[in-house]
């Protein structure tokens with residue numbers, strides 16, 4: 001099952017820089033592990049924003065929810081999820 005996910009990061013202005021750097025480093029490692037596993041095949045920066053659009057390819061709504069809830073930046077993000085279905089005009093198998 002594929003999902004288009006929008007993540008908008010809103011770090012508190014008073015979060016100490018060292019704490020923010022630690023959270024971002026954990027986020028990167030967690031994200032890259034999932035990318036390598038194939039569950040997070042695409043991540044794109046939104047130009048001019050601290051936000052991304054990502055494609056997830058996972059087995060269920062619950063699995064996606066678990067992945068998103070475990071993002072180190074989860075407490076500081078607004079997330080929206082669009083479930084995707086195959087388009088009838090898609091030429092790929």
Ligand SMILES: O=C(O)CC1=CCC(=O)O1
Pocket residue numbers: 007009027028029031032050051052073
């Ligand atoms: O920087 C972002 O868009 C938030 C984020 C998600 C995965 C990652 O590595 O950073």
